[in-house]
Amino acid sequence: MNHLEVTKLRYERDDFSVSLSLSLEKGRTGVLLGPSGCGKTTLLRCIAGLETQDGGSISIEGKKIDALPPERRNLGFIFQDLALFDHLTGRQNIAFGMKLRGFPADEAEDRIKALACTLKIQGLLDRRPFAMSGGERQRLAFARAVAPKPELLLMDEPLSSLDAPLRRELRAYLRSSLRAEGVTALHVTHDVEEALELGDALFIMKDGRIVASGTPEEVWDNPPDAWCVGFLGLGALLPPGLVRDSAQSAPTMRAGAGKDELLYVPRGCAALCSLEESGSGRGTYANFRGEIADLLFLGDHRRALVRPHGTAGAGADLLAIDVNAALPIAKGESVGIRINLERCRLLPAGDHAGSAGL
Amino acid sequence: MQSGGRKLLLATRLTALAIILLPLGAFFFSAFAANPASAGEAKPMGSGLAAALFSSQTAAAVRFSLSQAAASTLFAVIIGLPGAYFVATYNFAGRKPFLSLAAVPFCLPPILVILAFILYYGKNGWFSRALAAAGLGGGGGGFLYSFWGLVTVHAFYNFPIIIQNVGSVWAKLPKSREEAARTLGAGRFRAFAVGSLPQLLPSLLQSASLVFLFCFFSFTIVLVFGGLSGSTLEVGIYRAIRFTGDRQRALALAAVQTAIALMAAASFEGFGRRGAAVSKGFGAVAPRRRPKRAAKTAIAAYELLVIVFFLGPLFALAAEAFTVRDSMAGAARFGFGTFARLLGPGAPLVKALLNSLSLSGLAAILATLFGAALSAAEHYARSGRRSTWIALLSLAISPALVAAGLSALLGSGGRAVIVLGQLSIAWPFVARSMEASFGALERRKNEAARTLGAAPVHAFLLADLPIVAPSLAGAAAFAFSMTMGDANIPLLLGGGRFETLPLLLYRLTSSYRFSEACAVGIVLSIATSAAFFFKEGTNESS
Numbered sequence: 076m077n078h079l080e081v082t083k084l085r086y087e088r089d090d091f092s093v094s095l096s097l098s099l100e101k102g103r104t105g106v107l108l109g110p111s112g113c114g115k116t117t118l119l120r121c122i123a124g125l126e127t128q129d130g131g132s133i134s135i136e137g138k139k140i141d142a143l144p145p146e147r148r149n150l151g152f153i154f155q156d157l158a159l160f161d162h163l164t165g166r167q168n169i170a171f172g173m174k175l176r177g178f179p180a181d182e183a184e185d186r187i188k189a190l191a192c193t194l195k196i197q198g199l200l201d202r203r204p205f206a207m208s209g210g211e212r213q214r215l216a217f218a219r220a221v222a223p224k225p226e227l228l229l230m231d232e233p234l235s236s237l238d239a240p241l242r243r244e245l246r247a248y249l250r251s252s253l254r255a256e257g258v259t260a261l262h263v264t265h266d267v268e269e270a271l272e273l274g275d276a277l278f279i280m281k282d283g284r285i286v287a288s289g290t291p292e293e294v295w296d297n298p299p300d301a302w303c304v305g306f307l308g309l310g311a312l313l314p315p316g317l318v319r320d321s322a323q324s325a326p327t328m329r330a331g332a333g334k335d336e337l338l339y340v341p342r343g344c345a346a347l348c349s350l351e352e353s354g355s356g357r358g359t360y361a362n363f364r365g366e367i368a369d370l371l372f373l374g375d376h377r378r379a380l381v382r383p384h385g386t387a388g389a390g391a392d393l394l395a396i397d398v399n400a401a402l403p404i405a406k407g408e409s410v411g412i413r414i415n416l417e418r419c420r421l422l423p424a425g426d427h428a429g430s431a432g433l
Numbered sequence: 434m435q436s437g438g439r440k441l442l443l444a445t446r447l448t449a450l451a452i453i454l455l456p457l458g459a460f461f462f463s464a465f466a467a468n469p470a471s472a473g474e475a476k477p478m479g480s481g482l483a484a485a486l487f488s489s490q491t492a493a494a495v496r497f498s499l500s501q502a503a504a505s506t507l508f509a510v511i512i513g514l515p516g517a518y519f520v521a522t523y524n525f526a527g528r529k530p531f532l533s534l535a536a537v538p539f540c541l542p543p544i545l546v547i548l549a550f551i552l553y554y555g556k557n558g559w560f561s562r563a564l565a566a567a568g569l570g571g572g573g574g575g576f577l578y579s580f581w582g583l584v585t586v587h588a589f590y591n592f593p594i595i596i597q598n599v600g601s602v603w604a605k606l607p608k609s610r611e612e613a614a615r616t617l618g619a620g621r622f623r624a625f626a627v628g629s630l631p632q633l634l635p636s637l638l639q640s641a642s643l644v645f646l647f648c649f650f651s652f653t654i655v656l657v658f659g660g661l662s663g664s665t666l667e668v669g670i671y672r673a674i675r676f677t678g679d680r681q682r683a684l685a686l687a688a689v690q691t692a693i694a695l696m697a698a699a700s701f702e703g704f705g706r707r708g709a710a711v712s713k714g715f716g717a718v719a720p721r722r723r724p725k726r727a728a729k730t731a732i733a734a735y736e737l738l739v740i741v742f743f744l745g746p747l748f749a750l751a752a753e754a755f756t757v758r759d760s761m762a763g764a765a766r767f768g769f770g771t772f773a774r775l776l777g778p779g780a781p782l783v784k785a786l787l788n789s790l791s792l793s794g795l796a797a798i799l800a801t802l803f804g805a806a807l808s809a810a811e812h813y814a815r816s817g818r819r820s821t822w823i824a825l826l827s828l829a830i831s832p833a834l835v836a837a838g839l840s841a842l843l844g845s846g847g848r849a850v851i852v853l854g855q856l857s858i859a860w861p862f863v864a865r866s867m868e869a870s871f872g873a874l875e876r877r878k879n880e881a882a883r884t885l886g887a888a889p890v891h892a893f894l895l896a897d898l899p900i901v902a903p904s905l906a907g908a909a910a911f912a913f914s915m916t917m918g919d920a921n922i923p924l925l926l927g928g929g930r931f932e933t934l935p936l937l938l939y940r941l942t943s944s945y946r947f948s949e950a951c952a953v954g955i956v957l958s959i960a961t962s963a964a965f966f967f968k969e970g971t972n973e974s975s
Contacts, residue, residue, distance in 0.1 A: 125612050145615035146624070152616040158609035161711075162631040171627070172617030223617065 076137055078102075078259045079122075079227055085130035086117055086283075093117050093283035096131075099276060104253055104260045106270040109280030110306065115263040116155075118280075119229045122261070123152050135226050149176070151220035151228040151258075155235060157212055159204035165191075165215050166200040172223035183222075190218040193252060210241050214248065221256050228253075228260040234269065246272050267307055279303060301337045302425045310341040311392035315421060317363060317383055336421045337391075344418050345394045347379065347404070348411040359416045368393055370406050379404065381412060438813030445807040449823045449864075452857050453830065456838025463841040464680035485685035490669075495689055497663035501580065501655070502648040505587030509644050510637070512588055512743075513595025515735055520596060521603035523724040525732050531739075535597035538590050539911060540962035541747075542918025543653040544935050545954045548942050549746035550577060550586055550658075552753055552951070559749045583658045587651060589743045591644040598643075602636040602708070605715040635708035642701040649694060652832070653920060666690040671833040675925075680837075687831040694829035702825070754951035771952040782953060785937040789960070792848060792923070792933060793916035796855035800916070801909040803856070804863025812871035813893075824861035824868075832858055836925040846928030854922035859912040866911070870904035910964035917961050934960065 077098035086093040093114040099105040107115040120126040122133055124145035132141050140148050151172075160168055166187055173183040191197045194214040204212055213233060220228055234242045234249075250273055253260055264270055270277060270291070277294045279287040287299045298304045301312050315338045348362060365383040377400050380393040394412060404410065464482075485491060520528055553560050554577045576582050611628030619627060652667045664672070666686045673683035724732055757768035775782035807823075836854050843850045874897055882892035920935035927933075932940070934957040941950035 123612075123616050125615070144620075145612070146618045146620055148616070149618075150616055152613060154609040154613055156607060156609055158607070158613040158628070160610060160614075160627060160631070163627075171614070171619075175618030175623075219613075219617070229616075 078136060079105075079261070080134045080137075081118070081122065081131070082133075083131035084118070084121060084128050084133065086114075086121055086126065086128045091117075091283070093121075095280075095283070095285045097278055097285060097288065099259060099261065101259055102257050103275040104262060104273055105276045105278060106274030107261065107263045107278050107280055108265065108267065108270040108274075108307075110265060113280045114283040115265075115280055116231050117283075119152075119231050119261065119263055122227070123150050123229055124148050125152075146175070149223070149226050151223070151225035153216050153220045153228070153230045153233040155232045157204075157216040157233065159212060159216055159219070161203060161205050164201050164203055165196065165207070168204065168215060169200075169218045169222045172219065176223045178223065186222055187218075190222060193255060194218055194248065209237050210245055213237065213245055217249065217252060221252075221258055225258070228258045230260060230262040232263050232265070235264075235266075242266075242269070249273060279306070281306075298339065298422065300423045300425045301339065304339050304422065305392075310339060310344065311394045312337040312339055312422070312424075313383060313391050313394075314338070314386060317386065317391075335424050337424045339420050339422045340394065340414055341418050342395065344415045345381075345396050346413050346415075347381075347396055347398060347402075348413040350409065350411045361414045361416055363412055365394070365410060365412050367404060367406050367408050367410060370404070372400075373397075376400050377402070379410075381410060383412060384409075438810055441806065442810035442814040445803070445810050446823065448803070449807060449827070449860075452853075452860070453823070453827050453835075456835045456842055456857070457830065458838070459842040460680070460834055460838035461684070463837075464684050481679070481681035482685050485679070485682035486689070488682075491682075491686060491689065494664055494666050494669045494686060495693070498649055498665040498667075498690070499693070501583055501587070501663070501665065502645050502651075504580075504584045505591065505648040505651075506641050506645045508584050508588035509591040510595055510641055512739075513592035513640075514599065514637075515731075516592070516596040516739070517598075517600035517603055519728075519732050519735065520600040521606075522721060523728060523732065524721045525724055525729070527736055531736075532597060532600070534593035534739075536962065537593050538647070539914050540918075541958055542920065542935055542961060543590075543651070544920050544938050544942075545750070545918070545958060546586065546590060546746070547654060547657050548938065548947070548950055548954055549750040550589075551942075552749040552947060553746035554582070554585075560745060578658055580663070583655060586654050586658060587648045589746075590654075591647060592743070594644055595637075595640050598640040599633065599637050602712060602715075603633060604719065604721075605712065606632055606719075607715060608719065632711050635704045635711055639701055639704035639708050642697050642704060646694060646697050646701065646828075649690075649697065650832075666693075667831055667833060670831050674833060674837045683834060683837070687834045690831055691829045695825070698825045698829055750951050750954055753948055754955045756948055758948075771948045775949055775952055781932065781937055782956060785932050785934045785953070786956065786960070788931045789917055789933040789935075789957075792851050792931065793855055793919070794913065796852045796916045797859060797909065797913040799852065800856045800859035800912045801863050801905070804860040804865075804908065804912075805867045805905055807860075807864045808867035808871050811868065812874065813889075824864045827857070827861040832921055833925065836922055840926055845926045846930050848931070850926050851923055851931065854926050855916040855919060858919065858922065859915050862915065863908040863912050866904060866908045867901070870901045874900055913964040914961040918957065 078101035079097075079099040081095065081097045083096055084093065091112075091114070095114075095118070097105070107118065109115050117126060121128045124140070124143060128141070132139055134140060135148075160171065163171065169187045169190065170183055173186065178186070187200065188197075191200055194217065196211060196214050196218065199207055199211055199215065204215060207215065216233060220230075234245055237245065246269055253273070262270075262273055264273075274291055277288060277291050278285050279294060281302065287294050287297075287303055289297075294303075294307075295309065298307065298309055304310060304312055315336060317338070350364065363383055365381040367379050368382045369380040371378040371380070376397050379396045379398055381396055382393050383391065396412070398404070516531060519525065520531055552558055555561065577586075606629055608629075610632070611624045614624035614628040615621075649665070650667055651665065652671065655665045655668050656671070666689060670683045670686045670690070673679045673686065754771060755767055755769065756765045757770035758765050772782075835857055839850055839854050839857075843853070878896040878900075879892050882896040883889070887895055918935060920933075920939055923931055923933045923936055924939070927936070934953060938950050938953045938957060941947075941953060
């Protein structure tokens with residue numbers, strides 16, 4: 076039995092709707108990943124009882140919780156703005172939920188000490204939230220939410236307001252604390268890196284629906300459509316016609332690849348080759364020509380953004396090809412491109428509009 | 434601009450201090466020079482002052498002032514708070530009118546409200562008659578002249594302030610803390626108490642201290658309704674000056690009053706700063722919900738309560754103005770007869786209107802110019818230290834004392850002294866509100882204009898004036914409403930020579946010519962609110 080089971084949840088307001096099902100095993104961290112406005116937060120708020128769904132059901136450990144008010148669902152929620160009680164000290168903030176859930180005073184105190192120790196906020200317990208730094212407030216919010224041992228922890232982009240280095244540091248904290256607490260958690264973010272680092276299971280959301288789910292590896296290997304490839308930055312999308320002529324024997328290049336499909340080229344599947352080699356594709360390789368649209372210096376290597384010939388203005392991505400820093404190429408130069416088609420796939424184009432190809 | 438600003442700042446600050454201190458000094462002097470006790474050798478100078486300061490009468494006046502102001506504030510908060518919640522949370526029919534009620538205290542002079550309450554709650558009032566008709570006691574006429582009557586009138590006057598000020602903060606209050614408390618196991622009320630109340634409290638306390646200050650200084654209403662139950666400090670000062678001639682006693686009462694008022698003003702400022710700090714993190718106004726059944730019922734009940742108990746008097750006033758009776762006990766009918774009488778021989782209404790416009794209009798213009806100049810000087814001189822304290826000091830001093838001081842200084846009965854008297858009560862309000870809008874100006878825009886070649890004055894006209902203009906219009910409208918509605922200064926300083934609209938209203942009310950008084954009231958309220966609504970039109974958000 077799954078720990079969290081959301082079945083046919085339906086939520087409709089004006090021109091916005093959410094309709095989905097998902098499940099999560101005990102002790103795992105699920106990450107809801109999607110662009111702004113796709114309904115991630117709404118889903119979290121429905122699970123917490125802060126919004127009322129129009130249909131479907133939510134259960135935890137097989138018990139339906141739909142009819143319960145938020146305070147009786149025994150969930151933890153970390154809000155985007157953290158929502159700490161500024162008039163209470165750090166200790167009082169952490170104790171708040173335990174007190175209401177009837178923890179004995181000494182047990183609560185032990186737990187506060189243990190959490191403070193794990194999260195390294197021992198010195199902050201008698202301070203009030205407004206006198207703490209962003210990272211400290213974030214850890215306090217985590218401690219407050221997990222202190223009453225919730226059956227499910229819901230996190231609504233709690234790291235989004237922090238700057239990049241601090242976010243990386245706190246991600247590591249969050250990851251180890253979630254493991255240490257053994258808590259089942261559902262985390263909302265629009266940051267792909269964050270999703271990969273924290274998630275045991277990914278749920279990719281778009282327009283109120285879940286368009287892909289599974290372990291990060293599964294989602295990476297099997298993006299359902301072109302939109303997903305673009306959103307997750309998995310690779311480039313090219314018109315199928317580009318490689319058909321040079322690689323007709325490739326298994327992915329089945330006859331009749333239509334207009335509504337794009338060729339998904341995962342990162343690392345393309346390489347530069349000499350101009351002479353281009354057009355001589357064999358087996359699972361497709362070779363063709365392109366032009367270096369931009370060249371990025373990335374320290375130990377360079378990244379060439381290559382536009383295949385004949386794709387200008389066609390909505391195709393640029394191919395990102397990492398090359399040795401010493402390779403003598405320049406912006407605007409014509410080059411040969413070789414793609415290994417074994418990992419490439421044709422995907423429904425959907426509303427993909429082309430991207431920088433990173 | 435900075436050095437020019439400094440000079441202007443110095444000049445305006447000195448003028449402000451002169452406006453405050455000269456009448457005060459003159460009163461001081463007159464109190465000791467005119468008092469035989471201090472002239473003689475037997476008693477040391479100021480002994481009358483000391484005796485008055487520690488007399489039981491002073492203690493009683495302090496007690497009454499504080500208790501009536503506290504009770505009025507509490508009452509206003511109790512009535513205003515549900516309204517604040519409703520307007521912040523729900524979309525409902527009547528929401529906009531509720532918000533515009535906030536104009537009431539600024540548009541309707543006390544003398545008008547008194548008249549309306551007498552007509553409604555008085556012995557023969559509409560409400561009392563309705564009660565009697567329903568067989569519920571013999572009318573509540575006496576109630577109005579008790580402590581609770583006074584408190585009710587004050588609450589009526591001030592609850593819209595609570596609705597608007599607290600409501601606007603409530604609307605922006607992030608719900609996440611309350612929701613966090615819910616997810617941690619708190620029920621609705623507990624979640625509100627922990628999640629929202631602490632953030633709402635500063636603005637609530639700030640509005641409450643403002644209401645407290647208004648009620649604490651309330652003069653006309655206490656003079657009329659508080660008569661039997663007690664006297665506030667301000668009324669005591671007025672009586673000591675006017676009837677007993679005991680100026681040292683007046684001075685003692687005024688000193689106590691100023692001390693208390695400064696404390697209330699300081700807490701107003703403190704809560705204001707705290708509130709601003711708390712609300713800094715607030716986001717946009719949350720979308721309002723459509724009320725469900727229970728909320729709908731509660732809102733309807735609340736609206737009914739406000740209409741019956743608080744708007745009833747205003748309806749009664751309007752109705753009375755257009756009622757014509759053929760004889761004292763004759764049948765009443767609709768007509769403009771009352772207005773016709775006031776415009777007839779001698780035309781007292783026209784005369785009073787012209788007097789009001791020429792005296793109060795001029796005072797309002799001067800107060801606006803001076804108050805705006807002070808806050809502008811402060812902004813451009815980057816003084817850092819605000820002139821707030823001068824304005825606050827001015828607000829904390831008894832108007833009766835200032836009037837008596839001005840009269841000692843310039844004599845009474847002249848136009849100039851009335852204008853000066855009204856100027857001195859209105860400019861601090863202008864300065865306070867303009868200080869806020871100058872404070873909100875982005876210096877960068879002015880600096881950008883300067884780097885593009887604009888001279889200081891030109892930069893002000895191009896970059897800053899368009900931004901502060903709406904609030905300047907608002908402050909001017911407020912000053913106009915305030916001086917137009919003011920009965921005290923012309924009464925104390927006019928020497929009976931100038932009958933303004935409020936004085937005409939007062940005279941008609943005291944001779945029981947209620948219909949005519951109501952007609953004057955209509956004209957007065959149009960004059961005081963026209964400016965206010967003009968301002969609302971220019972800038973919705975201010």
